[in-house]
Amino acid sequence: MEFRLLGPFEADHRGEPVLAGTRRQERCLLAVLLLEDGRVVTTERLIDLLWHGSPPASARGTVHTYIGRLRARLRPHGVVLATRHDGYALTPGPHGLDVREFLDLTARASATGDPAERLRCHDRALALWRGPLLADVADDALRGRLGGRLLQLRLSALEQRAELLLAMGRHDRLLADLPLHDGELTSLAPRERLVRAVMTALYRAGRQGEALALYRHTRRTLVETLGVEPGAELAALHERILRADPRLDRPPAPLYAVRVGEEWLPWSAGGHPALEFCNTFAGWGAPAPPPGSDWLRRYSTLAVWAGHQDLAAPPLVEALLRQAAQHPDEAAAVLTEARAFRSALYACLTDPQDGTAFGEVAAVVRRATRAAVFTRGEDGLAQWRLPPSAGLPLPLYAAARAAAELLAEPRRLTVQRCPSADCGWLFLDAGGRRRWCSLATCGAAADRGTPAP
Structure with missing residues (x-):
């Protein structure tokens, strides 16, 4: 069963409506129980809500009748209305509920430090609303009593989403x-x-x-x-x-960023494309990065980054941008995978003993290797390159090949992580003398001493 309350009340099983023809008050009673999501609602409260504090003498019997009818319609679909003392509760089950999904998504948006993921959660949460809460079974007064918290969460999500879009x-x-x-x-x-x-x-x-x-x-x-x-x-x-x-x-403009075409990219501070791929505008350490602190927000940014790092020729970048515009879902999937790869690569570079992270990086490297071709350049030297046939994953594969090269070199042992809680950038330190990344992006160098040259 699927129940939808964020708009007109809907209940269906495998796409077929279940409660067609039932009384408005019956659907309203069921909606109240659904909003409580497993908690007991007393008969007195149901009467108060359904008749706005002015019930007829037969109200208790009417509620009992409504419950009986709803049980008969819902039981074949595995939805149980249980009697609990002097009230009723909808027994938790496998049924779907848009209110529950909305609350889960808003909670995830609040918990994530990735602005792009926060925006996706807000988008999905707000898309669940098809109109006012219980638009066809509740009046404004009842809607205010039942859905005040939901309305505030919806408006808060709109505010946060608007500010994220402005920052981007x-x-x-x-x-x-x-x-x-x-x-x-x-x-x-x-x-x-x-x-x-x-x-x-x-x-x-x-x-x-x-x-x-x-x-x-x-x-x-x-x-x-x-x-x-x-x-x-x-x-x-x-x-x-x-x-x-x-x-x-x-x-x-984001801190420590450079404008490339229409995209903001981080300053080059790591000394290797694989490290630049891991670094962000504000580093990794902040517990709640502000909106816009991460550069890897759109597929177009990923493609432009590959060109900026000389991992893809400009005509190829332009072709990728056109292809992404034609296939936005595929581009979004590549972007999601690129973010996951970046997290695994960061973990792999900061903890050489993290076998799980290395395995995730290696899996993408193997795919990138299969997509690459071995050719001879104009200078007569042979080289591996990623052809246009690699498609939209090409920038991800380019980052993966750069990562593979670094992981196979002795230089990999000189990778350092800036220890500041506000930074975490990765950089190469062959001399082994630098405590902090050379750009000091994490704050005033005077507070901790100037980094060694």
């Missing part, structure tokens, strides 16, 4: 996914954090007038409904838009 320079996508018709303007007004993100996106899209109109609407709503003026951050953004502050035109 994707204001166009933010606006495309959040059309600003009047109803949504009203819902945005009390959420100043989300309003700030949308105003910034509108300004970057050349829609200054709409950004200012959104501010006026928000201010009017706050004053009329709450009796307060907009907060200092929103008011300051309004002033910056009025004077066309050029710093609003683009997201802040």
Whole structure:
């Protein structure tokens, strides 16, 4: 069974509706039990919710009748409504529930330090909403009593997602996914954090007038409904838009980054392509990296990185970008694998005894080797190279071949990790005298002494 509450109530088994023709109150009762997800709901609470505190004398018997009908419809599909003292509970089972999936995804988004993964979790969580909670079985008053926490989580996810997109320079996508018709303007007004993100996106899209109109609407709503003026951050953004502050035109550049075409890549600090692949804008050590701290966010960035490291010729990079635009799902799969490979390679380079990590790296290296061809270059020297037929995985394979070369060389024994909790960059240290990476990306060198040359 699959139950969907984030929008009109739906219940189906293998694509076929199960509760078609049942009374609205019966579906509402089942929705309440589903929202509690295994916890007991007393009969008194069910009566209070179904009749808004003004039940008829027959309410208790009616609830009992509803439970009996629902049991008869759901039992053949393995869904059990159990009686518990003076109440009822939906026995946990293999049935699917969009509310549970939404809560799991928002929790995963909060727990991950990878901005790209956080964005994917938010995207999937918000896509589950097909309209207001229980749109066809609950009125606004009941919806507020049942789904206040869910609504707050949804708005919080919208805010975090909007800020992630701005940090990634994707204001166009933010606006495309959040059309600003009047109803949504009203819902945005009390959420100043989300309003700030949308105003910034509108300004970057050349829609200054709409950004200012959104501010006026928000201010009017706050004053009329709450009796307060907009907060200092929103008011300051309004002033910056009025004077066309050029710093609003683009997201802040990541620390320790270089612009290559349309992509931000980390400074070269490791001394080898395999190490550059592992390093990030802000290093690996921060417990909660800020949005945009990791360079490996899009397939296009991965392809441009391969060209920047001379692992793929410019015409080949352009061809990969066109192919990725035509096959976005395949490109996304390669990007996911590249992130996993990077984590395994980092573990392998920082702990030579990690056999699991080495095995994961070796598996990708073997695939890269099978895709490579042995040719003679214009200088007459033979070489291994990755041909265009390698397809979208080519940048990943290029990183894997670079990793294989480093792991097979004595230089691999000179790889060091910057020990700062805010850094963790990898670098080659043949002299064995440097405690910290040479760029000191993790903070003020004066606090710990200047790294040895």
